[in-house]
Amino acid sequence: MNRLKEEKIIKEISKTIADTCSIDTELFTKYNVKRGLRNEDHTGVVVGLTKIGDVVGYERKEDGTTAPIPGKLYYRGISLEDIVRGAQHENRLGFEETAYLILSGNLPSKVELEEFSQLLSATMGLNSKITMHILDLKGDDIMNILARGVLELYTFDDNPNDTSAHNLIKQSVNLVATFPTIIAYAYNAVRHNRGKSLHIRHPKPELALAENFLYMMKGQNYTPLEVQILDLALMVHADHGGGNNSTFAVRVTSSTGTDTYSSISAGISSLKGHLHGGANLRVVDMLRNIKKNVKDWTNVEELDKYLIKILNKKAYNKTGLIYGIGHAIYTISDPRTVLLKEMARDLAIEKGRLAEYEFYTLIEERAIHNFMELKGKSVNKQVCANVDFYSGFIYDMIGLPIDIYTPLFAMARIVGWTAHRIEELNFKQKRIIRPAYKSASDVKEYVSIEDRM
Helix, strand or coil: CCHHHHHHHHHHHHHCHHHHCCCCHHHHHHCCCCHHHECCCCCECCCCCCCCEEEEEEEECCCCCEEEEEEEEEECCEEHHHHHHHHHHCCCCCHHHHHHHHHHCCCCCHHHHHHHHHHHHHCCCCCHHHHHHHHHCCCCCHHHHHHHHHHHHHCCCCCCCCCCHHHHHHHHHHHHHHHHHHHHHHHHHHHHHCCCCCCCCCCCCCCCHHHHHHHHHHCCCCCHHHHHHHHHHHHHHCCCCCCCHHHHHHHHHHHCCCCHHHHHHHHHHHHCCCCCCCHHHHHHHHHHHHHHHCCCCCCHHHHHHHHHHHHCCCCCCCCCCCCCECCCCCCCCCHHHHHHHHHHHHHHHHCCCHHHHHHHHHHHHHHHHHHHHHHHHHHCCCCCECCHHHHHHHHHHHCCCHHHHHHHHHHHHHHHHHHHHHHHHCCCCCCCCCCCCCCCCCCCCCCCHHHCC
């Protein structure tokens, strides 16, 4: 079949989409359908139970109503802030401790943490065949290469379909340890495909996971503060409850009984989307646009004028959205943002970019103010800066390429994904996740092919 005929067929079928895939929004109200599994106030519909993570943005009052509160994120019932402060107080990295807590449900003893950290570092190396396969893959999207790399791991697992507790933990540790290596190798392969020199640095067993990643990406060209803030970024992204899209994708696929690698690749595919893990790329692009169009970074009036243009769909991409502002659950504050913002200032001082950091904080303040003035009453919701607002700026200051911003999210979230998969598979009464969809199509008579127009 020639190309013109192929295009004609595709074009004819594509014309039908506007009609066949359009559903009257009034039907969602009529049948009480929870679009996007959201309630009318945009909170998530409760569809499951978990002991792993808890995301809190509201408190329920005695009269049954809810009120916004400063956001809290709990890992296994322990406040993320307390976990971070504990590691900072003892002047040590905290991602390995966070991973142990999320996977096991308990804080490790000093010996357990040391042994677990050593296990992760020793497991970071990849099979030489997988390494060569990653380096040979074509394409510019590292999230796609990551997904394919994970599926490749299936073929090198002696018991890929074994869902015993022992094997699930073994697979989980292997995935947490190898994600940084796959991502670093994938980036260098993409870079090489763009005509650059190929630099492959293998992980060192004496380095912690965050430092190993920086070493594989940058050689020795990194500072202790860069290691600390990347470690923090991994901690704050490690889990976010069972309802976020990628974790839910892992739980949905796990409920079918599929293997770990297939389920995790589904989570990667979900996270890649610009409304989920890819959102930080939108923030980076928007902030670049604001910096270009606001000449005086200290002029509140000039900044307000441009932010109002964005909100009124007259500037930037004309969607009316200020990316990085607002969250489905957090209202007054996102605890992850609070922690990242705090250390971002230290890094900005180290990199000589304090003025840029202060401009970011001003954008955050004025974006929230202007949103509440223009749209706050209509949406009946308080908004705050979410974790994506500062993460891209932090990665840029570290010197990491934009190609790996979303893969970095996956590098942290693999901890939560594997923990939620294990929990889903260990319910006493296993049941495949299968929500209902109401048909909005009219019943039609079948027409024989001779009588069709």
